[in-house]
Amino acid sequence: MARVEFEHVEKIYAEGTHAVVDCSLQIADGELMVFVGPSGCGKSTLLRLIAGLEPVTSGTLRIGERVVNDLAPQERNVAMVFQDYALYPFMSVRRNLEFPLKMRKLSRDETRRRVEWAAGLLDIAQVLDRLPKQLSGGQRQRVAMGRALVREPSVFLLDEPLSNLDAKLRVQVRAEIGQLQHRMGTTMIYVTHDQVEAMTLGDRVTVLQQGRLQQVAPPRELYDRPANVFVAGFIGNPPMNLFPTRVAVERDHTTMTIGDQAVGIRVSAAARDLVARATRLTAGVRPEAFQLAAGAAADGPVRATIEHVEYLGHETLAYVRIGNVGSSAALRLVARVPGMHEFARGAALPLSIDPAQVHLFDEAGRALPA
Ligand code: ADP
Numbered sequence: 001m002a003r004v005e006f007e008h009v010e011k012i013y014a015e016g017t018h019a020v021v022d023c024s025l026q027i028a029d030g031e032l033m034v035f036v037g038p039s040g041c042g043k044s045t046l047l048r049l050i051a052g053l054e055p056v057t058s059g060t061l062r063i064g065e066r067v068v069n070d071l072a073p074q075e076r077n078v079a080m081v082f083q084d085y086a087l088y089p090f091m092s093v094r095r096n097l098e099f100p101l102k103m104r105k106l107s108r109d110e111t112r113r114r115v116e117w118a119a120g121l122l123d124i125a126q127v128l129d130r131l132p133k134q135l136s137g138g139q140r141q142r143v144a145m146g147r148a149l150v151r152e153p154s155v156f157l158l159d160e161p162l163s164n165l166d167a168k169l170r171v172q173v174r175a176e177i178g179q180l181q182h183r184m185g186t187t188m189i190y191v192t193h194d195q196v197e198a199m200t201l202g203d204r205v206t207v208l209q210q211g212r213l214q215q216v217a218p219p220r221e222l223y224d225r226p227a228n229v230f231v232a233g234f235i236g237n238p239p240m241n242l243f244p245t246r247v248a249v250e251r252d253h254t255t256m257t258i259g260d261q262a263v264g265i266r267v268s269a270a271a272r273d274l275v276a277r278a279t280r281l282t283a284g285v286r287p288e289a290f291q292l293a294a295g296a297a298a299d300g301p302v303r304a305t306i307e308h309v310e311y312l313g314h315e316t317l318a319y320v321r322i323g324n325v326g327s328s329a330a331l332r333l334v335a336r337v338p339g340m341h342e343f344a345r346g347a348a349l350p351l352s353i354d355p356a357q358v359h360l361f362d363e364a365g366r367a368l369p370a
Pocket of ligand 1: 013014015017018019037038039040041042043044045046
């Protein structure tokens with residue numbers, strides 16, 4: 001087991017792409033860390049740097065206590081599971097599992113012990129004599145995991161390991177991977193573009209955009225306190241409503257504009273000065289921070305018009321407009337309401353907003369102190 005540490009790591013590919021920009025990050029021993037972000041944000045590159053499949057351009061990369069910048073992949077004691085599993089098609093499952101151990105010249109007994117241990121752990125003992133093509137997608141995925149497990153690495157690297165599975169199996173295997181990691185306690189770094197996978201699996205999640213770390217935090221914190229507009233919009237489905245706003249701070253009362261209307265909000269003492277000085281703020285309101293409002297109140301409710309409705313059974317998503325069609329202040333937002341509601345398109349929907357659940361971001365997109 002080992003921790004992994006990036007210190008001001010940069011990666012610039014030969015033809016000039018700056019794939020990783022000043023990355024400083026510590027992954028604890030035994031932690032399950034997820035790297036998440038849109039395609040091309042640099043998450044696979046980070047994984048390949050750890051595996052030693054790509055050299056770092058500058059900075060320091062440590063695994064355990066060792067600086068590994070110049071170590072070959074086989075000297076790093078890490079194992080990587082690839083998206084396409086990279087199984088040998090003409091070898092049985094057993095041979096596939098034995099292969100990395102043969103390369104390391106382990107004894108026959110030790111090889112057998114490890115293969116049987118991994119097969120038991122992954123529930124593939126009954127398919128050891130089959131060829132990869134005779135397996136289901138889920139079994140193939142487990143064999144790929146097994147081939148990494150048998151090496152007993154100090155760090156596991158998984159690059160989108162579920163992308164070839166159908167939606168239902170993905171949920172199942174995702175849970176299995178999480179349980180396996182917790183049972184074994186081996187440091188695991190898991191790359192995905194899927195924020196649901198990231199949120200459900202990670203002890204902590206690193207959100208990346210254009211090669212830069214945006215926020216590193218446990219899932220709950222990413223959701224409740226996104227550090228910037230990018231993270232706010234990336235984590236959560238449907239995404240957080242983000243819109244330009246103006247905030248008026250008065251002595252005992254603060255309001256923000258939402259389209260052509262205004263609602264009361266709370267602003268922390270720490271954010272007051274920043275808000276007063278700001279010229280351009282962005283507000284963030286999660287769909288569930290709206291509630292159906294009963295009657296009129298001093299600051300609201302917001303008068304919204306229903307444009308589209310999605311009935312999901314346990315909840316209803318109301319896609320609403322605030323302000324008149326064509327007006328420059330018109331906003332389109334989504335509200336999430338528990339249970340089933342017969343909302344009619346074009347009808348008025350009065351919504352209140354929980355003031356404690358309003359996020360504010362400055363001109364540079366950074367969250368104001370809560
Ligand atoms: P992600 O895994 O988040 O989709 P990658 O790490 O694969 O992103 O890519 C990050 C950036 O680096 C992208 O702009 C990509 O085109 C570029 N890139 C990735 N691999 C290479 C490579 N081998 N050579 C040159 N550029 C690369």
